[in-house]
Amino acid sequence: MASITDVAKHAGVSVTTVSKVINNYSDVSEKTRKKVNESIQLLRYEPNVVARGLVKRRSWTIGILLHNIMTNPFVSELMAGMQQSLSKSGYDLLHLTADFNDPEYSVVRHCSSRNVDGMVVFGVGRDNKIPLDLVKAELPTMFVDTDLIGRRAGYITADNRNGILMVVEHLYELGHRKIAFVSGFMGYVAGRTRFEGYQQGLKQFDLPYHSNYVEVCSFDSMGGYNAMQNLLKLPDPPTAVVCAADAIAIGVMNAISDAGLRVPTDISVVGFDNTAFASIVKPGLSTVNQNIFSIGERVVNQLIEMVENPDHSPPIVVEPVELILRESTCAPRSTTQ
Amino acid sequence: MASITDVAKHAGVSVTTVSKVINNYSDVSEKTRKKVNESIQLLRYEPNVVARGLVKRRSWTIGILLHNIMTNPFVSELMAGMQQSLSKSGYDLLHLTADFNDPEYSVVRHCSSRNVDGMVVFGVGRDNKIPLDLVKAELPTMFVDTDLIGRRAGYITADNRNGILMVVEHLYELGHRKIAFVSGFMGYVAGRTRFEGYQQGLKQFDLPYHSNYVEVCSFDSMGGYNAMQNLLKLPDPPTAVVCAADAIAIGVMNAISDAGLRVPTDISVVGFDNTAFASIVKPGLSTVNQNIFSIGERVVNQLIEMVENPDHSPPIVVEPVELILRESTCAPRSTTQ
DNA sequence: TTGTAAGCGTTATCAT
DNA sequence: ATGATAACGCTTACAA
Numbered sequence: 256m257a258s259i260t261d262v263a264k265h266a267g268v269s270v271t272t273v274s275k276v277i278n279n280y281s282d283v284s285e286k287t288r289k290k291v292n293e294s295i296q297l298l299r300y301e302p303n304v305v306a307r308g309l310v311k312r313r314s315w316t317i318g319i320l321l322h323n324i325m326t327n328p329f330v331s332e333l334m335a336g337m338q339q340s341l342s343k344s345g346y347d348l349l350h351l352t353a354d355f356n357d358p359e360y361s362v363v364r365h366c367s368s369r370n371v372d373g374m375v376v377f378g379v380g381r382d383n384k385i386p387l388d389l390v391k392a393e394l395p396t397m398f399v400d401t402d403l404i405g406r407r408a409g410y411i412t413a414d415n416r417n418g419i420l421m422v423v424e425h426l427y428e429l430g431h432r433k434i435a436f437v438s439g440f441m442g443y444v445a446g447r448t449r450f451e452g453y454q455q456g457l458k459q460f461d462l463p464y465h466s467n468y469v470e471v472c473s474f475d476s477m478g479g480y481n482a483m484q485n486l487l488k489l490p491d492p493p494t495a496v497v498c499a500a501d502a503i504a505i506g507v508m509n510a511i512s513d514a515g516l517r518v519p520t521d522i523s524v525v526g527f528d529n530t531a532f533a534s535i536v537k538p539g540l541s542t543v544n545q546n547i548f549s550i551g552e553r554v555v556n557q558l559i560e561m562v563e564n565p566d567h568s569p570p571i572v573v574e575p576v577e578l579i580l581r582e583s584t585c586a587p588r589s590t591t592q
Numbered sequence: 593m594a595s596i597t598d599v600a601k602h603a604g605v606s607v608t609t610v611s612k613v614i615n616n617y618s619d620v621s622e623k624t625r626k627k628v629n630e631s632i633q634l635l636r637y638e639p640n641v642v643a644r645g646l647v648k649r650r651s652w653t654i655g656i657l658l659h660n661i662m663t664n665p666f667v668s669e670l671m672a673g674m675q676q677s678l679s680k681s682g683y684d685l686l687h688l689t690a691d692f693n694d695p696e697y698s699v700v701r702h703c704s705s706r707n708v709d710g711m712v713v714f715g716v717g718r719d720n721k722i723p724l725d726l727v728k729a730e731l732p733t734m735f736v737d738t739d740l741i742g743r744r745a746g747y748i749t750a751d752n753r754n755g756i757l758m759v760v761e762h763l764y765e766l767g768h769r770k771i772a773f774v775s776g777f778m779g780y781v782a783g784r785t786r787f788e789g790y791q792q793g794l795k796q797f798d799l800p801y802h803s804n805y806v807e808v809c810s811f812d813s814m815g816g817y818n819a820m821q822n823l824l825k826l827p828d829p830p831t832a833v834v835c836a837a838d839a840i841a842i843g844v845m846n847a848i849s850d851a852g853l854r855v856p857t858d859i860s861v862v863g864f865d866n867t868a869f870a871s872i873v874k875p876g877l878s879t880v881n882q883n884i885f886s887i888g889e890r891v892v893n894q895l896i897e898m899v900e901n902p903d904h905s906p907p908i909v910v911e912p913v914e915l916i917l918r919e920s921t922c923a924p925r926s927t928t929q
Numbered sequence: 930t931t932g933t934a935a936g937c938g939t940t941a942t943c944a945t
Numbered sequence: 946a947t948g949a950t951a952a953c954g955c956t957t958a959c960a961a
Contacts, residue, residue, distance in 0.1 A: 256701075256704040258953090258954055258955085259954060259955065260954075260955095268931080268932085269931070269932045269933080270932090270954090270955080270956095271931075271932055271933080271934095271956085271957085272930090272931065272932075274955070274956060274957085275931090275956095277955095278956080282930060282931085283930070283931085284930060284931090287930080287931080299701065301698075301701040301702075301704060301705045302705065302954085302955075303704075303705055303707070303953090303954055303955070304705045304706050305642055305645055305646055305651065305705075305706060305707050305953095305954080305955090306646055306937090306953070306954035306955040306956090307954080307955055307956075308642055308937095308955090309640075309642055309643055309646055309936095309937045309938065309939090309953090309954080309955070309956095310936075310937045310954090310955055310956045310957080311937085311955090311956070312937075314642065316686075319687075321671075324668050324671055324672040324675065325668060325669060325672045325885075327668070328668075330667070330668045330671070331661050331662060331664070331665075331667045331668050332662060334658075334661055334667070334687070335661040335662045338661065338687070338689055341689040342689050342690075342691050344689075346689070347686055347687060347688055347689055347706065348686070348687035348689065349653075349684055349685070349686050349687070350656075350671070350675070350684060350685035350686070350687055351684055352675055352678040352679050352681075352683070352684055352685065353679075354679050361638075364593075364636065364638040365638075367593040367638060367640075368638045368639065368640055368641045368642075369641050369642060369684065370640070370642050476872065505872055531869070532868070532869070532872060535813065535842055535869060535872075535873065536872065536873075537874070548662075595937090595938055595939090596938060596939065597938075605947080605948085606947065606948045606949080607938090607939085607940095607948085608940085608941090608947070608948055608949080608950095609946085609947060609948070611939070611940060611941090612940095612946095612947090614939095615940080619946055619947080620946070620947085621946060621947090624946080624947085639938085639939075640937090640938050640939070641939095642937095642938080642939090643937070643938030643939040643940090643953090644938075644939050644940075645939090645953095646937090646938080646939070646940095646952095646953045646954065646955090647938085647939055647940045647941080647952070647953045648939085648940070648953085649953075
């Protein structure tokens with residue numbers, strides 16, 4: 256591959272001049288500029304980003320740290336959104352390979368060793384050392400679904416609270432008064448804020464809060480299945496179940512059908528996430544759609560803004576969600592309690 | 593962040609000596625080595641990979657090019673596998689942001705600009721210019737599911753043919769003789785080889801090939817639905833349907849149930865991919881599992897081998913698959929034809 | 930408007 | 946065993 260020196264020689268000018276042409280400096284005559292550009296074309300020259308980065312102490316690289324890639328159904332959509340934003344920016348995405356179990360591992364050193372310009376962190380809890388290090392090092396960082404901020408760190412999350420609120424409202428309007436909530440563990444913001452949405456929803460419609468209408472289970476279909484079995488054992492079981500995730504809702508629906516009841520006529524069920532399952536399952540699962548693609552786009556836009564403008568204060572971004580109605584909800588059997 | 597010069601000063605030796613310590617050269621006395629290592633610890637020095645790359649013309653970076661991230665359910669699993677292998681290697685994964693529609697875009701220039709050491713390409717057909725450029729440039733490359741080879745390019749793919757063969761064998765042994773095949777478009781190796789497996793299976797068991805038992809549709813549940821509707825219209829419809837993808841199988845099952853028939857008692861259905869759908873759908877879908885995680889691991893191992901050893905000839909790797917039996921297959925209604 | 934020279938953080942070559 | 950010095954490909958004062 257041709258280097259800047261090759262171009263300079265070919266065009267009969269100095270390396271500096273070529274550099275100036277590449278970087279669109281104004282103090283180059285039209286004539287030389289043209290000559291240099293021709294040489295660039297001819298030699299198919301492409302500036303070496305690494306060398307450039309060495310002097311500028313940048314890399315035009317956004318680092319990303321992903322935890323539990325496999326179990327998170329959103330990575331690909333998030334990445335697609337990020338790509339979308341990156342494509343217009345000249346940045347590439349550097350997937351940092353970190354051994355989360357190695358106590359010696361330091362993201363900050365890793366980043367500095369590669370001149371990473373900014374970081375996106377997804378799926379790492381705020382209890383973990385990594386996010387805290389990043390915040391402390393004041394490396395421009397955007398967290399996804401982790402409510403952590405710092406001088407150069409912000410975060411983005413879907414509007415979980417409002418999503419569940421919309422669900423409760425929908426069920427209330429259908430006539431439901433006995434509304435249960437099945438949550439995943441609440442170690443992450445997503446879990447906590449969804450639960451808050453449920454509580455707020457009850458309050459808003461003057462419904463009493465019963466702790467036995469709340470089940471906490473693992474974030475999967477098995478968890479939902481067991482949780483629903485518990486709810487069915489209740490003397491006065493709910494007529495509607497709000498789930499903190501589609502995966503949970505799948506298990507809930509199975510438990511209902513295995514108990515000889517039907518969704519939605521006997522019990523209404525709503526999920527969260529609008530994963531592919533939701534549209535494939537029968538009956539189609541009503542759920543809350545998070546626009547992860549958009550989150551991906553925005554996280555990158557914000558991060559690049561932060562990187563390129565040191566005065567840009569790190570944002571807290573809340574991405575709106577939308578209620579997707581399918582066939583898993585209807586009015587309860589008897590509206591009269 | 594401390595640089596090698598800082599360490600040298602702190603330890604009272606030359607930069608060269610520090611470099612020798614870092615790179616484990618033998619011509620350093622134990623005494624100086626110890627002294628230098630202490631300074632390194634103290635200053636929390638981490639060698640700058642970018643600067644090192646500039647002189648070594650490497651980057652300890654594997655580039656990856658992903659097409660249609662969103663529609664491919666395997667990206668996250670593939671990436672997880674890749675991470676697994678990368679974690680022991682010192683390489684990071686550089687996600688190249690490419691505008692596939694830009695005719696000016698050149699992967700090769702992109703890679704050389706970033707000193708990318710090797711490339712993994714996934715989801716890009718062999719008709720596309722990008723893989724061909726890579727092969728021609730003799731940049732170490734591994735294609736996933738694209739049967740393209742070159743002096744420095746190999747590929748890896750699941751054993752699609754054998755997977756379908758196992759399916760046909762399974763159905764044959766259950767007593768099925770009227771076995772249909774619903775394929776996605778055959779632009780990709782995966783599609784073609786699966787079809788070949790079907791043909792080979794029929795041949796192996798002396799079953800006649802009927803072209804009206806073969807439906808080609810889009811690679812989704814809609815496509816499968818339409819295809820199955822066509823098959824049901826046949827004067828002598830199949831008793832078993834082999835699908836080239838789980839997504840297709842979902843549609844096939846829906847069409848069967850909408851026609852008032854039942855899976856598997858009336859018609860057996862088998863998918864391919866063992867996506868999460870397969871275990872969630874009712875009845876559970878028998879399918880073929882591809883170990884994408886392992887493919888991810890192996891693709892990286894091979895690539896790094898190629899990068900670090902110029903004489904390593906590019907491999908063609910075929911990853912074994914396994915038949916997963918659930919509830920969507922059983923013996924046909926009447927074994928007598 | 931153009932070019933010289935120093936420097937970014939390393940490694941490699943070659944003296945000492 | 947140790948260290949000067951040049952080089953990797955680029956940007957940037959500063960001089961001309």
